[in-house]
Amino acid sequence: MSRVNPVNQYLRMDRMPHIWCSGCGLGTTVNCFIRAIENCGYPREQISIVSGIGCTGRVAGYLKLDSFHTTHGRPIPFATGLKLANPKLKVVVISGDGDLFAIGGNHFIHAARRNMDLTVVCVNNFTYGMTGGQLTPTTPIDAISSTSPYGNFEEPFNLPFLAESAGAVYVARWTTYHVKQAARSIREAIQKNGLSFVEIISPCPTLYGRRNKLGDGLAMMKAFKENSAIVNGADTREVGLDFKGKIVCGKFIDREKPSFLDMYHTTMAERFGPFYEPYEGVQ
Amino acid sequence: MSRVNPVNQYLRMDRMPHIWCSGCGLGTTVNCFIRAIENCGYPREQISIVSGIGCTGRVAGYLKLDSFHTTHGRPIPFATGLKLANPKLKVVVISGDGDLFAIGGNHFIHAARRNMDLTVVCVNNFTYGMTGGQLTPTTPIDAISSTSPYGNFEEPFNLPFLAESAGAVYVARWTTYHVKQAARSIREAIQKNGLSFVEIISPCPTLYGRRNKLGDGLAMMKAFKENSAIVNGADTREVGLDFKGKIVCGKFIDREKPSFLDMYHTTMAERFGPFYEPYEGVQ
Amino acid sequence: MKADPKGVLTGAHFLDGDHACCEGALSAGCRFVAGYPITPSTEVVERIAARFPSVGGMFIQMEDEIASSIAIQGAVWGGAKAMTVTSGPGLSLMMEHVGLAAMLETPCVFVDVQRSGPSTGLPTMPAQGDMMQARWGSHGDYEIIALCPNSPQECYDLTIAAFNLAEEYRVPVMLMMDECVGHMTEKVIIPKAEDIEVTPRRYTTQKPGKYLPYQAGRSEIPLMVKAGDGYLFHVTGLTHDERGYPAMNAEAHDRCVRRLVEKIRNNARRIIRLEETDTADAEVVVVSYGITSRVAGKAIQMARADGLKVGHLRLITAWPFPEKRLRTLASHVKAFVLPELNFGQMFLELQRVIEGKSSCYPVPHAGGTVHEPEAIYQRILYAARHSRLKDKKEVAR
Amino acid sequence: MKADPKGVLTGAHFLDGDHACCEGALSAGCRFVAGYPITPSTEVVERIAARFPSVGGMFIQMEDEIASSIAIQGAVWGGAKAMTVTSGPGLSLMMEHVGLAAMLETPCVFVDVQRSGPSTGLPTMPAQGDMMQARWGSHGDYEIIALCPNSPQECYDLTIAAFNLAEEYRVPVMLMMDECVGHMTEKVIIPKAEDIEVTPRRYTTQKPGKYLPYQAGRSEIPLMVKAGDGYLFHVTGLTHDERGYPAMNAEAHDRCVRRLVEKIRNNARRIIRLEETDTADAEVVVVSYGITSRVAGKAIQMARADGLKVGHLRLITAWPFPEKRLRTLASHVKAFVLPELNFGQMFLELQRVIEGKSSCYPVPHAGGTVHEPEAIYQRILYAARHSRLKDKKEVAR
Amino acid sequence: MSATEIKFAGLGGQGVILAGIIIGRAASIYENKYATLTQSFGPEARGSACSAQVILSDEKILYPYVTRPEILMALSQEAFNKFLPETRDNAIVIIEEELVRPKGLKSGMKVFGIPATRLAEELGRKMILNIVMVGFFTAVTRLIDYEAVKEAVKASVPHGTEHMNLRAYERGYEYGQALL
Amino acid sequence: MSATEIKFAGLGGQGVILAGIIIGRAASIYENKYATLTQSFGPEARGSACSAQVILSDEKILYPYVTRPEILMALSQEAFNKFLPETRDNAIVIIEEELVRPKGLKSGMKVFGIPATRLAEELGRKMILNIVMVGFFTAVTRLIDYEAVKEAVKASVPHGTEHMNLRAYERGYEYGQALL
Amino acid sequence: MSDGKKSRGPRGVVTINAELCKGCGFCIEFCPSGVLAFSDTFNDKGYHTPQAVRPEACTGCDLCGAYCPDFAIFGMLKEKVVA
Amino acid sequence: MSDGKKSRGPRGVVTINAELCKGCGFCIEFCPSGVLAFSDTFNDKGYHTPQAVRPEACTGCDLCGAYCPDFAIFGMLKEKVVA
Numbered sequence A, B: 001m002s003r004v005n006p007v008n009q010y011l012r013m014d015r016m017p018h019i020w021c022s023g024c025g026l027g028t029t030v031n032c033f034i035r036a037i038e039n040c041g042y043p044r045e046q047i048s049i050v051s052g053i054g055c056t057g058r059v060a061g062y063l064k065l066d067s068f069h070t071t072h073g074r075p076i077p078f079a080t081g082l083k084l085a086n087p088k089l090k091v092v093v094i095s096g097d098g099d100l101f102a103i104g105g106n107h108f109i110h111a112a113r114r115n116m117d118l119t120v121v122c123v124n125n126f127t128y129g130m131t132g133g134q135l136t137p138t139t140p141i142d143a144i145s146s147t148s149p150y151g152n153f154e155e156p157f158n159l160p161f162l163a164e165s166a167g168a169v170y171v172a173r174w175t176t177y178h179v180k181q182a183a184r185s186i187r188e189a190i191q192k193n194g195l196s197f198v199e200i201i202s203p204c205p206t207l208y209g210r211r212n213k214l215g216d217g218l219a220m221m222k223a224f225k226e227n228s229a230i231v232n233g234a235d236t237r238e239v240g241l242d243f244k245g246k247i248v249c250g251k252f253i254d255r256e257k258p259s260f261l262d263m264y265h266t267t268m269a270e271r272f273g274p275f276y277e278p279y280e281g282v283q
Numbered sequence C, D: 001m002k003a004d005p006k007g008v009l010t011g012a013h014f015l016d017g018d019h020a021c022c023e024g025a026l027s028a029g030c031r032f033v034a035g036y037p038i039t040p041s042t043e044v045v046e047r048i049a050a051r052f053p054s055v056g057g058m059f060i061q062m063e064d065e066i067a068s069s070i071a072i073q074g075a076v077w078g079g080a081k082a083m084t085v086t087s088g089p090g091l092s093l094m095m096e097h098v099g100l101a102a103m104l105e106t107p108c109v110f111v112d113v114q115r116s117g118p119s120t121g122l123p124t125m126p127a128q129g130d131m132m133q134a135r136w137g138s139h140g141d142y143e144i145i146a147l148c149p150n151s152p153q154e155c156y157d158l159t160i161a162a163f164n165l166a167e168e169y170r171v172p173v174m175l176m177m178d179e180c181v182g183h184m185t186e187k188v189i190i191p192k193a194e195d196i197e198v199t200p201r202r203y204t205t206q207k208p209g210k211y212l213p214y215q216a217g218r219s220e221i222p223l224m225v226k227a228g229d230g231y232l233f234h235v236t237g238l239t240h241d242e243r244g245y246p247a248m249n250a251e252a253h254d255r256c257v258r259r260l261v262e263k264i265r266n267n268a269r270r271i272i273r274l275e276e277t278d279t280a281d282a283e284v285v286v287v288s289y290g291i292t293s294r295v296a297g298k299a300i301q302m303a304r305a306d307g308l309k310v311g312h313l314r315l316i317t318a319w320p321f322p323e324k325r326l327r328t329l330a331s332h333v334k335a336f337v338l339p340e341l342n343f344g345q346m347f348l349e350l351q352r353v354i355e356g357k358s359s360c361y362p363v364p365h366a367g368g369t370v371h372e373p374e375a376i377y378q379r380i381l382y383a384a385r386h387s388r389l390k391d392k393k394e395v396a397r
Numbered sequence E, F: 001m002s003a004t005e006i007k008f009a010g011l012g013g014q015g016v017i018l019a020g021i022i023i024g025r026a027a028s029i030y031e032n033k034y035a036t037l038t039q040s041f042g043p044e045a046r047g048s049a050c051s052a053q054v055i056l057s058d059e060k061i062l063y064p065y066v067t068r069p070e071i072l073m074a075l076s077q078e079a080f081n082k083f084l085p086e087t088r089d090n091a092i093v094i095i096e097e098e099l100v101r102p103k104g105l106k107s108g109m110k111v112f113g114i115p116a117t118r119l120a121e122e123l124g125r126k127m128i129l130n131i132v133m134v135g136f137f138t139a140v141t142r143l144i145d146y147e148a149v150k151e152a153v154k155a156s157v158p159h160g161t162e163h164m165n166l167r168a169y170e171r172g173y174e175y176g177q178a179l180l
Numbered sequence G, H: 001m002s003d004g005k006k007s008r009g010p011r012g013v014v015t016i017n018a019e020l021c022k023g024c025g026f027c028i029e030f031c032p033s034g035v036l037a038f039s040d041t042f043n044d045k046g047y048h049t050p051q052a053v054r055p056e057a058c059t060g061c062d063l064c065g066a067y068c069p070d071f072a073i074f075g076m077l078k079e080k081v082v083a
């Protein structure tokens, strides 16, 4: 096989095959991400990727970029430090629903509040894949998980609504079925100033699909296709997810607000006047 | 002085005088709380109070109820365990803006998501009082604090909006000027099933007021009176706070959703049928 | 008190250590568990999630380990016996609340199914690298109790013991499992409920108004109350006096913290459990704990086959450390060998307490798997050959 | 390398320890601080918040200590020298990320201004209760370096030293201040920038493609790169190989973790700083650190006035512990006395390393204030009277 | 025999761990033996190779891991290839004969093959191939009593599926008996 | 004198800590003395009693706390009442004479009073009463050189307020001189 | 503190515990009936405390009590006081 | 993998790396031109892998590549392949 898949140059091929299961949507998400950065206008040397722990957390380890596999729930504050030390970087956090919204929820809402200059991609597979399929804050009501064996009875987060209320300037949701739209959204998110958020609904056939009789990865992808509706600009209040219900996709929020660094510059320039050297990172 | 203040019976008078500064709104908030529980329909033995760390955190120590002064940011999960172990209790969390929304933000949004049967009262004085007046996630833009000496440049949370998006069933905001309304709201919140949230805007003259040239406690109270507008049912999106701007008060959200325990009962009763003894706590 | 039959799965089972721990909790009367999934401890809470609803227990998966480690304390003050379950990274996050439990004297159990660290390390592989953390991981001075099971049966038994000790001393008890015992399946015998001894919570009999939450009396352990019973009591993580009120001065601090420390140190003899074999006339004593004690057992068999006089002292309680017993042994043993799945943790304690009276040799191991028995055997051999009986009488051969 | 004059406030100042620590960080080239307020460390970040913007530094108050302790690591991998500042309860929350820093070999500084614990304890009062936590608070095996200043001047000096050691060994360095030194104001002399030695980050000179993030070579310390320079490198808190890739087996784990431990243990001699006075012919040596060393100093003056031969060994570096030196001293000293503001932490290390060759006496103290010099003096007296020179030559009198 | 080391290996989803558990349970609960089962876990999510190791012994088992199995049961080629090298020279090797081609056997090894998948399918559920293998194992190794394993099968499978699983067990057992 | 222990006490907001800092700074930066200042902090928020303790010495200072002050400066009655008992029998006691009534003095004590608030108000800002006290302290204790303290005042007050503060310093100093 | 003198008398009574008072002035400002004003004297803590300058106007509404952060003042209906 | 045979030939070429494939079927399902189908053979990992059954229909749209979670397949415009 002499022809080489163009995505390979963005992958650490010396680590293939990856650990993800057959039919897992994570590889598809990685494809979307690679397509997003290919023509986002930033050279790859300038793009850093930060993940937490989980199946999704492994994304950082497969992408051939400066990439950081941190601790469970903490990729956003790591990314915050990275970005602030070197504002020239485009820092993208890719992590799982559990990582970003269970243990890591506080960091997300604070980064959104501050409008920190980061892109956060949450791969929402409705479960903790890596640890064996437990309940997450996105598991729909009634879904079975290894820690909700009688069906989940905790209301899940509506992530886009939460993201908006916390302050994100760009909020979109797609499924792994929507490869083109997802790639475009991630690109737009990266180009955005401030905190941008993209939720990618993704199949975890092994631990979520099988247990909930949703079939294999392909069956789940087909369900995404059939059950999704694209409503750009939808009110985020209305886009909560049910078990097997409609998945509203689209770009929900795209607004302009000065980012953390913008605000920092304005404040300090005003205060120090000519004595303020615009902060351009620590070097 | 033989006539005794009726609130005294709810206070640990052996600890008076309290540590709060002259003109601090915390004592006023305690008054509102006492008036709220006086006729809420629950005997005081059944009401537990949980605080985190901060000037507000000291509330638990002055109230003569079963009262818990926990760790910084963690009163909500403590209260969760307490409530679940003994669902007959009415558990009220009273803590500060920093405690509940800086370090403790994640616990709040998760308790709201689960619709945990708790009342959360946040005394928002726009600063960390106890540690000397630092920036909090509610400090308005441009306000000075000891860690934002050049004026705050981080967007603060809009707490009612955040509470709604996370799932709270009751959301209200008052200032310490609104003693009657605040007392009524806290009472309603306690009577509510699920997670109820009341934000009380309160003066910290010593560390917030003085630094920001807002005068003493009385001046701040007068400003609350003049700058506030009561808009019951206001869209929470619209109630964010600016430095010296309008303070929209009122009851914003009052909706019905099964609480965590309701959902638990329904799920288990369905699953175990007659074998399920309704969970009534551990005793 | 005898165990509540509801929840006691009497019989012989083929269970892994994680599941056995769940059953131990049920037998001990635990009815509240808050946890957050983490390999290799997840199976404990998974079984609990399935088992609790039908026996009147409550399991909640919290948003993180911090929340879990304080939710259990809320539950305890609400009247429950409660535990949380985690592994190293989670335990690191719980450290503030281990300190809180020590300070509030909240009886509760922390289960740590150890995996290889530091940091994320090897999540699915065994280690014993959290032993010092269990003792010292929170800030300030305090004491805890830590137990080390070496089989699924002991995961069951020591979970009960952990709850009992927690109640007896009002202290957080750490059950230091490891990936190997957690994921190993063996026969576990669960006795009849009436054969299981369970320590009940010690509640005050005093009336509200009289009762002082931290009045300890001679036993050093104050009696408890729970929320809702009309005591209108207060507790705080601040330094406090007997009323439970903050007391902000050095004298109060001394009184408050000294008792926290001494109630364990002074009762060490009653708390400590050891398993000793052939130590009486041993030249070399192997000190071990947890899964490593079994590997060491094999190495000792090998060494004895060579005719060496090797004793075995197994720490069932790692903390408090059996200082006295080891010092006594040191007076007639040539050498100690201490294998563990870390680069030397309990070994430091051993070295400290024997005060140079015997030689002592660590057998460190990074973890990721257990020792080769051969490695421990070689160390025993070395110890036997190179150590001399110092200024003590030669033991009879 | 010499310090960057920008940020060096050359001159004599009357500063408290917290503020001096801020100036030390500036002198050391620290340009990124993430923190969360906590008494008694808050003044450090308050000064930083005021000072950083005008010298090209970035301060961010994070949502909690967990975020702070990893934000600094992101900043380091972005090229900054970075630190975070906290006190006990915050340090407990940072423990997972102390382990991460150890595992990623992120050079960074954790400042702990100790207050009295456990739990919330006495927030505004001094203690030295986090010494063992600093060493052992995270899960798994790792090593750190810990320094103990005893004056505002040393808060300045040792902050620089902390950054330098962090860079040299790629290890988290803990600056163990306490409320007393933090809030005490004294003269602090800040040298000229050209007189301040600063260890620069050691970056690779290899080309992208060739460079392996965890290839250590003989020095045991791998060279770094930073994000944005085209290396397209990967780092992970999982056990990893030289490429920085996860390597999930026991052999890789041994290689990975052994080096983390050995790079400190093997270099202990170069890392350790002590201050010794009159130990050569001492009968009793007082071992102390931090604020207690000054109180001990006064007690020693009292004892010497009585004609006793008392030496003083002050630990400037608490971790790694000066094992060798103390063992040597033990061979001719009758007794050691170790006062500290806790119920015995570094004392355990002392007891361990001297292996019974001398007597040793703790002078424990709950904290909340410092010792009465009298208490230490009495202990010295007791030690001098009750200890015998064991099987060692009497030192010349 | 005082201790026997056994490896059960295959793909995730084939039920090899359960096979090991049944054998362990049979020995330790329904016979008077000691049994220790360990698994190797990896971060690699399910779907790839997985294995259980069982030690059976008349004495208390100390060291819990299997290092040199005397019996290897392999349900996939990958598993067979991976574990054959560490298997003892005189081992018993039990394979699903349509999934595994036994190449590279050492001379002293005894191989027993069974088309367990097909047999399971004949019984109505491909999923129970592991129980067929358990029956086969019981027959060809003669390590544990037929009845003990039967009890263990009953105790180990989901409620309501006992009947089908026992048929699978018997089918495998018969197939094994016939080979001997 | 080799070491002098001094206590500065009053209410939060009166600037007693700054007074202590100025004296400490004067001694350690502008003279060749050693000075150590400590404060007692409490959870009690500002507005209540606060104090600074300063030790001045010709030698390095080891033990940093003041146990038995030889000089007490008290700006509030509460502070005076609280700290008088621990003050040495032969101490110098310096008070704001309109805020403090010096009851319960021990016989050997020397008391110096100044209406610092009024003097400060006369100078235009009540807030600078602490600097008036510093001047007074300098005059009556003669511990530190006039110029050294003056430099320390300059270095310790906010930019732009030096002039006013120096006037306050001088006013206090003169008042003290006049008393001697 | 003072009770009214008029024959119908005031409907309410206000009670002040000067020792607890920190002089914030809330009660004075927010008393709807203008009953209160600062007194000239200081309490032990050094705060000016309120006094009832128009006791006869007191309605016993207890707004002063609701506002007082130091639990140092409260109003009551006169009938209750007597009862 | 196969190139077209017809004179105008296909616009695109699809390339399959069977060793990486985990047989999820995404590519087959979502190829808009119906180019792909499962082959009968297993790869080493035991998965059925796709093959181009209608290579001439391939447009080189690379949707297969975008969907493939295992980076095992991709499509390209023929001109690019040649170039």
Ligand SMILES: Cc1ncc(C[n+]2csc(CCOP(=O)(O)OP(=O)(O)O)c2C)c(N)n1
Pocket (backbone or CB within 6 Å): A053, A054, A055, A056, A057, A071, A072, A095, A096, A097, A098, A099, A100, A123, A125, A127, A128, A129, A130, A131, A136, C036, C037, C038, C039, C065, C089, C090, C093, C120
């Ligand atoms: C502090 C800590 N707690 C728990 C874990 C265990 N853990 C690892 S991954 C994970 C969940 C991951 O879920 P998610 O983020 O949804 O990722 P997925 O695997 O589903 O892609 C958990 C709980 C951990 N590594 N560290």
Ligand SMILES: Cc1ncc(C[n+]2csc(CCOP(=O)(O)OP(=O)(O)O)c2C)c(N)n1
Pocket (backbone or CB within 6 Å): B053, B054, B055, B056, B057, B071, B072, B095, B096, B097, B098, B099, B100, B123, B125, B127, B128, B129, B130, B131, B136, D036, D037, D038, D039, D065, D089, D090, D093, D120
């Ligand atoms: C883990 C931890 N971090 C930090 C602190 C220090 N701390 C105590 S109170 C407080 C802030 C309190 O602010 P807020 O909740 O707004 O209460 P307020 O004092 O303003 O009423 C902080 C940061 C602590 N006690 N514990």
Ligand code: SF4
Pocket (backbone or CB within 6 Å): A019, A020, A021, A023, A024, A025, A026, A055, A056, A125, A129, A130, A203, A204, A205, A206, A207, A208, E045, E046
């Ligand atoms: S467990 Fe789920 S999320 Fe993880 S790799 Fe497998 S399918 Fe993907």
Ligand code: SF4
Pocket (backbone or CB within 6 Å): B019, B020, B021, B023, B024, B025, B026, B055, B056, B125, B129, B130, B203, B204, B205, B206, B207, B208, F045, F046
């Ligand atoms: S510091 Fe602020 S919040 Fe705290 S008691 Fe004083 S006024 Fe109230």
Ligand code: SF4
Pocket (backbone or CB within 6 Å): G020, G021, G022, G023, G024, G025, G026, G027, G028, G049, G050, G067, G068, G069, G070, G071, G072, G073
């Ligand atoms: S409201 Fe209370 S504290 Fe304030 S002035 Fe009135 S009585 Fe005093």
Ligand code: SF4
Pocket (backbone or CB within 6 Å): G012, G013, G014, G030, G031, G032, G033, G034, G035, G036, G057, G058, G059, G060, G061, G062, G063, G064, G065, G074, G075, G076
């Ligand atoms: S009770 Fe009402 S009317 Fe009377 S003093 Fe108080 S606020 Fe005024």
Ligand code: SF4
Pocket (backbone or CB within 6 Å): H020, H021, H022, H023, H024, H025, H026, H027, H028, H049, H050, H067, H068, H069, H070, H071, H072, H073
């Ligand atoms: S999408 Fe990829 S992994 Fe799935 S069948 Fe096609 S080539 Fe194979």
Ligand code: SF4
Pocket (backbone or CB within 6 Å): H012, H013, H014, H030, H031, H032, H033, H034, H035, H036, H057, H058, H059, H060, H061, H062, H063, H064, H065, H074, H075, H076
């Ligand atoms: S490139 Fe397009 S048309 Fe060709 S096989 Fe792939 S998906 Fe089908």
Ligand SMILES: [Mg+2]
Pocket (backbone or CB within 6 Å): A054, A096, A097, A098, A123, A124, A125, A126, A127, A128, A129, A136
């Ligand atoms: Mg997930």
Ligand SMILES: [Mg+2]
Pocket (backbone or CB within 6 Å): B054, B096, B097, B098, B123, B124, B125, B126, B127, B128, B129, B136
């Ligand atoms: Mg606040």
